[in-house]
Amino acid sequence: MNETTNVAPTKAHRTMLSKVPEITVWFWVIKILCTTVGESFADWINMTLGVGLVPTAAIFTVVLAAVLIWQLSLDRYKPFVYWLTVVVLSVTGTLYTDILTDQFGVPLAASSAVFALILAVVFGVWFAKEKTLSIHSITTLPRELFYWLAILVTFALGTAVGDWTLDITGWGPGIAVLLPAGLILLIVAGWKLGANAVLSFWLAYILTRPLGANMGDWLGFPRSQQGLGLGVAITSVIFLTAILATVVYLIVTKADVIEPDTPRAAKPRRERMMLGYFAAVAAATIGLLLWANAQPHGAPPGTEGPATITAIAPGQAVAKFPAADVAQFRALTQDMLNRVNAGDQAGATASAKKLESAWDDGQPKLQAMDAATWTAIDGRIDAVLTSIRDAKPDPATETQALNELRTALE
Template sequence: MTTATTPENLRTPARQMLNKVPEVTIWFWIIKILCTTVGESFADWIDMNLGVGLVNTALIFTAVLAAVMTWQLRTRRYVPFVYWLTVVVVSVTGTLYTDILTDSQGVPLALSSSVFAGLLAVVFGIWYARERTLSVHTITTRPRELFYWLAVLVTFALGTATGDWTLELTGWTAGVSVFLPLGLIVAIIAGWRLGAGAVLSFWLAYILTRPLGANLGDWLGSPGGDGGLGLGTAVTSVLFLAAILATVVYLTVSRSDVIETDAPARTPRPANPARERLMLGYYAVVAVATAALLVWAHQQPHAAPAGEDAAPAPVTVHLTPAQATSPFPPAEIAKFRTITADTLAKIEAGDQSAATTRVRDLETAWDDDQSALEPKNGRSWHFLDSEIDQVLTALRASSPDKAAEVKALDALLTSLG
């Protein structure tokens, strides 16, 4: 969708600059989803494969964001490479902030979703009160540019929280969960076509591209046993980074998304307050229908996420350490054993937060290796998978019990030899 040009009925700032955001075309939405997907998968890859850990990864990307944002703010016009690099880094950083609240601090997704929604409302409220517009076609002053990027960062955090909350409520696989944000975006496009406010429609769709892109990345990267295609986070990141680069090169050459300041002004769609009020009712109906769908899905039988307190399914067979590990490459087993030992050490040192962060590395590493390990010996894989589930359940309990955590970690270490 394209936001209608608001009449520059807005105050004319004393210090204007060239509009430094792209025109909202189909290319804008394509590359936005690509950036969202690679932001999710690339952050997971760094967190797990490099053994950096969630908090350290967030600190690294906060520093990178500051550098990239400085570059973007110092540019004098819209530069596709700089702008979209900033979007990718904002995507990663916003995702990590939500993950820290959820995985390290134990903040419920319902609460973090509400907090980010409230924060976004505050950002929009202050932005509009000061500038009298939220249109991306009017990012021609430094304050508007700063408001714009702050809103973008919060939308990524909000989209991450609401997307994860949806998965927690419904138990849907990543592949199935793609259809909810996709369907809502289609509904927003229909509403915009029928006369809904362009600025409201733009920001609603912008928020929804975050769970859409993240679910798409999870579906491509997740093992087949989890309903994904099993490409892994590294391959998914490389594919989407290549697609982003190709698209940015095209936009740089074609300049098809540049808002030309000296071009004849676009004739805005005539305002129709009555139609816009009617379409607000339409959006409210869509929201109610979505809530009803989520309530219905939550009430259906589905597997509990690993972070919930439900006990994992019992293992019907017990294997010796040799039976459990011998079918698999020693280097992979050593990797799992190192992470498990690190987690146990943090528990024994009384650092629950660090242990919860470290065990996420174990979960990600195990999931990424499923497509390679499970075919070697399904029985051994399922035995170790159950042991890991018991560790995750113990560490992610709402009220963790140190004795239960140590017991589960010791059992896994024994099984890993």
């Protein structure tokens, strides 16, 4: 999708002043790679490394500020800096949405609506001041600031909408990835038939976020949660490597700074007709989601089913599994127990997420080492997660489940 309608800068102007790449297939490939990293890398830093959601968001906010200053200081498009900025924005936008959901309990429907409203305001002010939303007009500092602000909000919005879709449908990420992928194809078809290029571009741009996020979850989630079981660390490494390889290719070949085709002439009547097409696509999507929500389905991937408790002998976990791994699980269990005893339910929930992530990441290795021991501990962890995440958590039930897990890990 080449978003060039109503924009016809000269070649010299584009080469010297444009701060963004041409909208070629490479643009969309690397954009989807970046969004996948935003989901998996944020989870890896926050949960697997145990940094915590708010500290991770604070770290990436500082990193984002530094990278943005670097990007804004340049006088033309530089692939490495540009795509580094997109990657950091992707991670940061994901974290902001997760904070609203996990720390403040804001429903995904509400955060989706809020971010959609914020994005509409950003676009409205941007257009009122600059008279265009075309990214091929990013040749001044004010326009570039509007551009990066819009991208940050699209990442946050896409994260909320993608998670909300999983929430209301119960789809696994492998199935859920088909919805944004299909919608992007329909938008491309609409653009080919004469829809406004700027509108088509931004609609597709927003949808690449849930597409990439679902792809990241599909690769990173364990098989028990309808994923491929690669883990968030491996998924992050794979996609970061792919991004780096693509950026190097673009730097060498300059495939994303080629002179675009002559912009097609605007056809207001056709564009108005295609607005009806987009409205029909939106109505059909809403209908599909309502239908899926009404179907019997389980909880979204990542939530626990009924715990299956099997016997485990004293010292079995330490005898069968690496001591360092068992010590990590025991420390997280004790931290949860301390927080429950102190009445810190929010802290216990955050620790539960860390335990869940660490256990899921270790599943391929530990289950292969001793399936019986893994099953025994897995059932007790499920019981803990279920009690901690209950809509009305009972401290006595939480304490009992945690003590049973702690005993199994001794």
